[in-house]
Amino acid sequence: MQARLIAAAVSLAAIVLGATGPAQAGKDLDAVKARGMVNCGVGTGTAGYMIADSQGKWRGLSVDVCRAVAAAVFGDSEKVRYIPLTSQQRFTALQSGEVDMTMGNATYTLTRDTALGFDFTGVYYYDGQGFLVPKKLGVKSAKELNGATICVAPGTTTELNLADYFRTNKMTFKPVVIEKVDEIRAAFFSGRCDVYTTDASSLAATRAANVPPPQTIDDYMILPEIISKEPLGPVVRHGGNQFADIVRWALYAMIEAEEYGITSKNVDEMLKSENPSIKRILGVTPGMGKALGVDEKWVYNIVKQVGNYGESFDRNVGMGSPLKIARGQNALWTQGGLQYAPPIR
Numbered sequence: 001m002q003a004r005l006i007a008a009a010v011s012l013a014a015i016v017l018g019a020t021g022p023a024q025a026g027k028d029l030d031a032v033k034a035r036g037m038v039n040c041g042v043g044t045g046t047a048g049y050m051i052a053d054s055q056g057k058w059r060g061l062s063v064d065v066c067r068a069v070a071a072a073v074f075g076d077s078e079k080v081r082y083i084p085l086t087s088q089q090r091f092t093a094l095q096s097g098e099v100d101m102t103m104g105n106a107t108y109t110l111t112r113d114t115a116l117g118f119d120f121t122g123v124y125y126y127d128g129q130g131f132l133v134p135k136k137l138g139v140k141s142a143k144e145l146n147g148a149t150i151c152v153a154p155g156t157t158t159e160l161n162l163a164d165y166f167r168t169n170k171m172t173f174k175p176v177v178i179e180k181v182d183e184i185r186a187a188f189f190s191g192r193c194d195v196y197t198t199d200a201s202s203l204a205a206t207r208a209a210n211v212p213p214p215q216t217i218d219d220y221m222i223l224p225e226i227i228s229k230e231p232l233g234p235v236v237r238h239g240g241n242q243f244a245d246i247v248r249w250a251l252y253a254m255i256e257a258e259e260y261g262i263t264s265k266n267v268d269e270m271l272k273s274e275n276p277s278i279k280r281i282l283g284v285t286p287g288m289g290k291a292l293g294v295d296e297k298w299v300y301n302i303v304k305q306v307g308n309y310g311e312s313f314d315r316n317v318g319m320g321s322p323l324k325i326a327r328g329q330n331a332l333w334t335q336g337g338l339q340y341a342p343p344i345r
Helices: 002-020 027-035 061-074 090-096 157-168 181-189 200-209 241-259 276-281 288-292 298-305 309-316
Strands: 038-042 080-084 118-120 125-127 129-134 148-152 173-177 195-199 220-222 230-232 235-237
Touching: 027 038, 027 061, 027 241, 038 061, 038 090, 061 080, 061 241, 061 298, 061 309, 090 235, 125 200, 129 157, 129 200, 148 157, 148 181, 157 173, 157 195, 181 195, 195 200, 200 220, 235 241, 241 276, 241 288, 241 298, 241 309, 288 298
Parallel strands: 038 080, 148 173, 148 195
Antiparallel strands: 118 235, 125 230, 129 195, 129 220
């Protein structure tokens, strides 16, 4: 009996030690490291979220999550290859291994998280579906869109939500289904459809950055109804657990850094903080990097090179950007929003 108890105790100790030891690399992370960069699938161009500038450099809130992952893995946020994908291409590219993760504003849903073989690793933006219309259409509410011609992208939750909304409200519509976002916008602005529907964030970006002259931003309005929940997050393949952990905690690190007031400008000074939480987060007190299987300075590298979540939001889509989107639901939980990161400890 005593021998069996000792053996059980040894087995339990091994399990506990294994659970608290460093993460073991999986095939997805091994492939990323061997390649020397993260292959990140992004949309084909949405101002503020994912768009290439005139020099071909990708910028945006979504892009910054890819950069944070590279900073965590390599200590260098520039070690990312951005691969533009349409809404119909993005999941096939992820399944085939063409990309390691997607940040193409995919909505976190049950079927995508299970049947398609993916893992969503957090929510970087809480969104909802809306409607953009020309003011000359003369409508003030989505309830007035009976019989409207509506531009929508295929293979999206947007397309499904649109049908549900009109069916529920006993209205009809004529869909104009177009895959590429720039072609959808061209069709809408040329008058081929009365309405453009997608995530409200993308509608705000379209209205702010894509109205062709001589039309102006004031010729268009986003209707007040938000008809769905669209939590947008990074997506990885099932099975690559350690890489998924790094993607998950890279996003959480940006949120946690904002909560503790750690910014790209003060992160070096924060290394001297006596706050035990900040010391853990920045790797002054070691252990978190080892647990994740990355350098102890992983959060320092993310914040120094990319910024915290609030800095990224403001710079790309918030009040420091042309879009001027309010934080709203994407404010920290301490400020009435939904952004909440589990503790780094």
